[in-house]
Structures are given as C-alpha cells and as structure tokens.
Amino acid sequence: MLVSLLVLTLLISVLFLVRKGMQLVRLPAKWLDRFWYLLFVVLMLPFLPLQAVSYFDGETGGAERLPPVPGEAQRTEATSNLISDLSVSVTRLDLGWLESGLFGVWLGGMVIFSFVVLWSLSELRAMVAKAGAVKNARLRKEYHACVEELGLKKQPLLLESDSIVSPVTCGIIRPYLLVPKGLDDRFSTEEIRYMFLHELKHHQLHHPRMNAAALLFQIVYWFHPLVWLARKKMVIDRELACDAAVIETIGLSNRKAYGMTLLQFVEKRQAHSSLQLGVGGTKKQIETRLNSLIHYRENAKIDAIKGWIIFLLVGMVIFMQAPLLALGTSAEERKVFEGSNANYEELASFFAEHDGSFVLYSAKEDQYFIHNRAGSEQRYSPNSTFKIYSALIGLEEGIVQPDTVLAWDGTASDYPEWNKPHSLNSAMQHSVNWYFEKIEADMSLNKMQTYVSELHYGNESIEGATPFWLESSLTISPVEQVDLLHQLYTNKLPFQADSVAAVKDALLLEQTEETALYGKTGTGVVNEQAVNGWFVGFVETVDDTLFFATHLAGDEEATGQSASEITRAILADKGILTGGLGVNE
Structure with missing residues (x-):
C-alpha cells in the first residue's frame, strides 16, 4: 500500500505540473476543468481490482473437499515419508498493531x-x-x-x-x-x-x-x-x-x-x-x-488539438502506472500470465479452507491448466524450492559434486536430520538449509545475482536478509515456477547437462513402471507461524512430461506438506499418477 500511496502522490504532483503548463500555454478554461477528470481516475485506481477482473472464476473458495479417489490416501501417506518438509522460522518485527x-x-x-x-x-x-x-x-x-x-x-x-x-x-x-x-x-x-x-x-x-x-x-x-x-x-x-x-x-x-x-x-x-x-x-x-x-x-481549433494531446498523453502515463496503484500491488509482486494456451479450472474442493493456486503444464499438449489465476500470477517467497537452483549453481561453479559430502559444522538444529554430513541427494531430501547456505556463502553476491538474473527468477531480487530465498527479498509466482522447471528439464537454462541430471536425480520422489514423480517442497514460517507453502515439480509419464506448482498462503497449515498432499490429490484425480491426463470438464 505504501508503493500505491507514493505513486499516487507522484501522479497528483504531475497533474499539478501539467495544469500549470496548460495555464502557461493559455489553454481555454474548459480544458483545465476537464483535466480534473484525470485526477478522479488516479484516485479511483487503488480501489479497482484490475489484476483480478477476469479472475473471479479461479478464486479459491471454502467448498468441501471432494471425496478422495481410490488409493489416494495410501499414495499421500507414501509421499509424506519421502518428502521432509523442514523449515526454520524467520523472525520479523510484527507491525500488525501499527x-x-x-x-x-x-x-x-x-x-x-x-x-x-x-x-x-x-x-x-x-x-x-x-x-x-x-x-x-x-x-x-x-x-x-x-x-x-x-x-x-x-x-x-x-x-x-x-x-x-x-x-x-x-x-x-x-x-x-x-x-x-x-x-x-x-x-x-x-x-x-x-x-x-x-x-x-x-x-x-x-x-x-x-x-x-x-x-x-x-x-x-x-x-x-x-x-x-x-x-x-x-x-x-x-x-x-x-x-x-x-x-x-x-x-x-x-x-x-x-x-x-x-x-x-x-x-x-x-x-x-x-x-x-x-x-x-x-x-x-x-x-x-x-x-x-x-x-x-x-477558442481556436489549435486549442482543441493541444488540449486532446495533453489529455491523452497524461492519460497514457496514468494507464502505465495502473499496475502500481491497483490494490497496492507493485509490478514486481506479480507476473501477468500472457499465454493464450490456458484452461482455467475450478479446483477449490481440493484446497478446502486453504487460499491457494495450482498450475499444471503439459509439454506434449503445450497447454496450461490453472486454478486461481490471480494467485498463480502473484509472487511469493520461494523458500526451499529455490534449493533446486542453488544446487544447480553449486554444481556449475564446482562448489559441490553429486557425490560430495559436506561436513556439518556442529551447529545444532531442531531437526536431527540436519545435524550430520550431507550429500546433494540427502540435503535435497531433508531440505537441509545449512548445505545450500554454504554453497551460496562460497560465492560472491554479484556472482549469485548474475545467475538469478540469467534465470529470470521471479523478481530477481537477492538484496534482502540472508538467505534471500527464505521469506526475504526474492519472490516468484507459481506460473514462473512451472516455466522455469520446463526450461530446466529441456536444458534451456545456462547449466550443463550433467548438473541438470544430478539435480533431477535428487528431486526424484517416487517411480513406477508408468510414472516418475519429481518435486520439492518449501515452507515459509514467520514468527513461528506458517504463511507460505509450496510444492513444485514434474511428472514423467509414458508419452508426456507435466510440470506443476501448488502454492498455499494465509493460514497456519500453509505448508509444503499440505501443498504436496493437495497436489497428489489433483494429479490422482486427473489420472496423471497412472500415466494419463484426464482433464475435468
């Protein structure tokens, strides 16, 4: 909201300057009078849900969850044993009272x-x-x-x-x-x-x-x-x-x-x-x-021409600033999905009381399936899902190798799984923060910024508190998560094939004769309260590879574990975990 207020103040100041200019060029009084309609537009923009006008159908509601498909509970339980959704709480000054x-x-x-x-x-x-x-x-x-x-x-x-x-x-x-x-x-x-x-x-x-x-x-x-x-x-x-x-x-x-x-x-x-x-x-x-x-x-004809030119130019400036004013959302907090190959679905029953979004992309069909368009475009802290790219960068820089075991420095953690040496696979499985923080510590901030920029990772900001991916400056949307995973899988990112293969192996969660499920959870905890849950990854089937990102926000169960369970339920309902893609009408 502070961004909106600053932009609004700047735009009003610009209107004053333009009005003064209109007086200096002696435009007729009627144009000065009409000019104030632009002020009304500026003052109205912060209260218009411009980012969500076409998104109402995708909003998550509070509907009851659909009955699980046969075998879903067993698969969810098995996945829970494979995924260690571990995270540490970030302490922030609580300004809610203010x-x-x-x-x-x-x-x-x-x-x-x-x-x-x-x-x-x-x-x-x-x-x-x-x-x-x-x-x-x-x-x-x-x-x-x-x-x-x-x-x-x-x-x-x-x-x-x-x-x-x-x-x-x-x-x-x-x-x-x-x-x-x-x-x-x-x-x-x-x-x-x-x-x-x-x-x-x-x-x-x-x-x-x-x-x-x-x-x-x-x-x-x-x-x-x-x-x-x-x-x-x-x-x-x-x-x-x-x-x-x-x-x-x-x-x-x-x-x-x-x-x-x-x-x-x-x-x-x-x-x-x-x-x-x-x-x-x-x-x-x-x-x-x-x-x-x-x-x-x-009045002369030239006055009308000058008036319309000024009016339209200022209107264009206001229009370009609309994303910064609408709902107090800055341009860096949202990545608008511009693709036309999307099918927007209503999957609220899978999310129950959670406020969440789901994005699925079929490489074979070149088609997106999206629940909650507004949420899928909103950027959030990636938390532990960034470890996918932290591992890639570490491999690319030679800081670690797939079989390298990094020694634990003896700093005790609340999680016993973290209090021991780890390889890339075990660190990814148990989401060991110190392992990936060590990779980043062995690099300069400029070098890391270069990689993040080359990846076009979300808002590309790593200047916040360390680690920058843990409820700090770096943010990314579910749609961007899916697109990056697709680029990673098809070797379109600036990494060697061996590095990509090593990380892919580390992300493998479950494999059958028909499918292979790869994924990484991420949980944001602020002041001991879960606020941000991710599960991102992809599923290989006999004839397709499907990339997904599920995000949860705003409640105490907004965790990576919850996101993974919801994802499993949706994938099972679509038949993807058994090798097909049955899209609900």
Missing part, C-alpha cells in the same frame, strides 16, 4: 468527514424543502428564456429562499436552482440573465456530479494534503470554465457587464456549503475570475 492502528485512524477520519458532509446535505435538503416556487413573472420568464437558449433537456427546478444571499445550484438526480428572495428588486433583467446562465452552465458542464465525486474522494483521502489542494484548484477551474461558457453565450462585448455582476457577489468567506455551486466567491476567487475575463480570448 497497520491496524493506522487503518483505524483512516477509518475514523472517513467517519468524521462523512458526518460533516451528511450534516451539510441534511441542511441543504431542509433549505430546499423550505424554499418556495418563484412567483415573480419577470424571473420566471428570464429563467425559461435562458433554459431555452442553452437547450437544456432537464431544467433545474427554480425556487427562492431566504437562507441564501446569491443564486446557487445543487442536486444530482433532481437539480435545483435557488435564488434569494427579492432578487428581482435588486438586479436588472440583464444581470439576472447572467446569473441564470452561470448557474445553468454549471449543470450543462456536469459540475454538480464533479463536485460530488470530489467530495467523495476528499472523504476517502482526507489525510492527503495534495487531494485537498487539488479540490481547491478544481473549484476555481470550475468557475473559470463556467464564466468562459457564459461569455461564449452572451458574446465578448458583454464581458465587462458580466464582470460587474460578479463583483456584486464578493464574499468575505464562502457563504454557501460545498454541496452548492454559486455565482459568487471569495475576494481572491473573484479577482482570479475577473483577470481571466480581461484576458479572455475565443
């Missing part, structure tokens, strides 16, 4: 500002309810003439009230134009016409809707000073656009008379609520508007 506190403050602020707006709305509704129909024939005649002149299909209801000092307009679904009582006694017909045109132009330019949207965003972003400043700028641009639209209607020769009318409504402070749009304004606002009238020039 996040909860900040969320509470934000929510409290929204409640307070919502109350203020609702209070103003209730006062406005009470004022409208007390207002009466305009009886003066001159006012009614001039009003209807203005409505007809502007060609308004839905005219605001004209009312008069003793609660206001200048004409105001309000209402979105049912628009109103309120005038103070005695207006006809104080102003000439020409001045009244100018007032009506100004207020009706507000409706014609959709300003009440823009104002309501601005208020809504100000409630949501009450903590952000740039949003408050933007709304202040928006108010003056709205009035400038309205004034310019009136001049287009009454003619340039009447701008002095129109300006004199505005001068009669100078307010020491804003006399009406933020829900009303009035003719007048503060002294500073009126000065700005009069200065704009003095320098007013008629």
Whole structure:
C-alpha cells in the first residue's frame, strides 16, 4: 500500500505540473476543468481490482473437499515419508498493531468527514424543502428564456429562499436552482440573465456530479494534503470554465457587464456549503475570475488539438502506472500470465479452507491448466524450492559434486536430520538449509545475482536478509515456477547437462513402471507461524512430461506438506499418477 500511496502522490504532483503548463500555454478554461477528470481516475485506481477482473472464476473458495479417489490416501501417506518438509522460522518485527492502528485512524477520519458532509446535505435538503416556487413573472420568464437558449433537456427546478444571499445550484438526480428572495428588486433583467446562465452552465458542464465525486474522494483521502489542494484548484477551474461558457453565450462585448455582476457577489468567506455551486466567491476567487475575463480570448481549433494531446498523453502515463496503484500491488509482486494456451479450472474442493493456486503444464499438449489465476500470477517467497537452483549453481561453479559430502559444522538444529554430513541427494531430501547456505556463502553476491538474473527468477531480487530465498527479498509466482522447471528439464537454462541430471536425480520422489514423480517442497514460517507453502515439480509419464506448482498462503497449515498432499490429490484425480491426463470438464 505504501508503493500505491507514493505513486499516487507522484501522479497528483504531475497533474499539478501539467495544469500549470496548460495555464502557461493559455489553454481555454474548459480544458483545465476537464483535466480534473484525470485526477478522479488516479484516485479511483487503488480501489479497482484490475489484476483480478477476469479472475473471479479461479478464486479459491471454502467448498468441501471432494471425496478422495481410490488409493489416494495410501499414495499421500507414501509421499509424506519421502518428502521432509523442514523449515526454520524467520523472525520479523510484527507491525500488525501499527497497520491496524493506522487503518483505524483512516477509518475514523472517513467517519468524521462523512458526518460533516451528511450534516451539510441534511441542511441543504431542509433549505430546499423550505424554499418556495418563484412567483415573480419577470424571473420566471428570464429563467425559461435562458433554459431555452442553452437547450437544456432537464431544467433545474427554480425556487427562492431566504437562507441564501446569491443564486446557487445543487442536486444530482433532481437539480435545483435557488435564488434569494427579492432578487428581482435588486438586479436588472440583464444581470439576472447572467446569473441564470452561470448557474445553468454549471449543470450543462456536469459540475454538480464533479463536485460530488470530489467530495467523495476528499472523504476517502482526507489525510492527503495534495487531494485537498487539488479540490481547491478544481473549484476555481470550475468557475473559470463556467464564466468562459457564459461569455461564449452572451458574446465578448458583454464581458465587462458580466464582470460587474460578479463583483456584486464578493464574499468575505464562502457563504454557501460545498454541496452548492454559486455565482459568487471569495475576494481572491473573484479577482482570479475577473483577470481571466480581461484576458479572455475565443477558442481556436489549435486549442482543441493541444488540449486532446495533453489529455491523452497524461492519460497514457496514468494507464502505465495502473499496475502500481491497483490494490497496492507493485509490478514486481506479480507476473501477468500472457499465454493464450490456458484452461482455467475450478479446483477449490481440493484446497478446502486453504487460499491457494495450482498450475499444471503439459509439454506434449503445450497447454496450461490453472486454478486461481490471480494467485498463480502473484509472487511469493520461494523458500526451499529455490534449493533446486542453488544446487544447480553449486554444481556449475564446482562448489559441490553429486557425490560430495559436506561436513556439518556442529551447529545444532531442531531437526536431527540436519545435524550430520550431507550429500546433494540427502540435503535435497531433508531440505537441509545449512548445505545450500554454504554453497551460496562460497560465492560472491554479484556472482549469485548474475545467475538469478540469467534465470529470470521471479523478481530477481537477492538484496534482502540472508538467505534471500527464505521469506526475504526474492519472490516468484507459481506460473514462473512451472516455466522455469520446463526450461530446466529441456536444458534451456545456462547449466550443463550433467548438473541438470544430478539435480533431477535428487528431486526424484517416487517411480513406477508408468510414472516418475519429481518435486520439492518449501515452507515459509514467520514468527513461528506458517504463511507460505509450496510444492513444485514434474511428472514423467509414458508419452508426456507435466510440470506443476501448488502454492498455499494465509493460514497456519500453509505448508509444503499440505501443498504436496493437495497436489497428489489433483494429479490422482486427473489420472496423471497412472500415466494419463484426464482433464475435468
């Protein structure tokens, strides 16, 4: 969310700079007014699930698990004996209380500002309810003439009230134009016409809707000073656009008379609520508007061209930053799957209460089978699944050989399996952290970064806490796990065939006459709580090789062991463990 907030702040700052540039090149006021629609887009993006619009069918639900296929329990038990899903807990400063506190403050602020707006709305509704129909024939005649002149299909209801000092307009679904009582006694017909045109132009330019949207965003972003400043700028641009639209209607020769009318409504402070749009304004606002009238020039075709070019260019910049704003997800935390050869499946029954995803790729069919598209594209720490590539790098660098036994340094672990010397096969089977950490310690960080970059491994970041693959900086998505395994199997990665063969042997879990199952689990434990479970690998059948990645997140049983059991159930259901691929319709 911090990334989204920073990007949002940067984009709002860019909008301010572009607006200033538009003023310098003297673009018409209507383009400054329209420009604020882009601000609404920016403020809305963090709340749009852009990454998941087409993913709803793949979300993991809480449905009951399907009954196991015959023999599944036996196979799962056998696999549990082969896979040692061992992991150590990573200690992190728990800032959950701070996040909860900040969320509470934000929510409290929204409640307070919502109350203020609702209070103003209730006062406005009470004022409208007390207002009466305009009886003066001159006012009614001039009003209807203005409505007809502007060609308004839905005219605001004209009312008069003793609660206001200048004409105001309000209402979105049912628009109103309120005038103070005695207006006809104080102003000439020409001045009244100018007032009506100004207020009706507000409706014609959709300003009440823009104002309501601005208020809504100000409630949501009450903590952000740039949003408050933007709304202040928006108010003056709205009035400038309205004034310019009136001049287009009454003619340039009447701008002095129109300006004199505005001068009669100078307010020491804003006399009406933020829900009303009035003719007048503060002294500073009126000065700005009069200065704009003095320098007013008629619109030219080149102005429209410049306006559209600026509008489209800024819109493109916002569009390109959308992934950084949507749901607070940075580009590095997600790898969008762009392949068209995918069949999206609903396998929630296999995951039970787990939040998880599953990706399967058939090399023979060149086809993906994916459950939970959003989850399959989300990047997570690889944890012990990175040991596949750590082993490859160690073999490639000559740090270890397939039959090399590395001595245990005597540092006691909670797992007895770790407290002894290990070869590559035994270290992979028991997921021995110290074995792979030793490989990485014998290399420079730059050398390791080169390998990770050549592999295009996830976000390619190894600058976090050591080991970088254990709930640290390095992250990868399930789809990327599958693609890397496929490249590894087909020798498309920068490793020698002997190194690949040695690691493949170390990953072998079970072999029958029909299939061979290879895999590696990974479990992320933070503050003694499992948060991240993986099982990745591939299955060789008589006529195909299928690559898979299962990921679990968000609950205390999000472990590699649970992921392996779910994977076994899915593979068995598809008939893959007996040599076939029966895809559920």
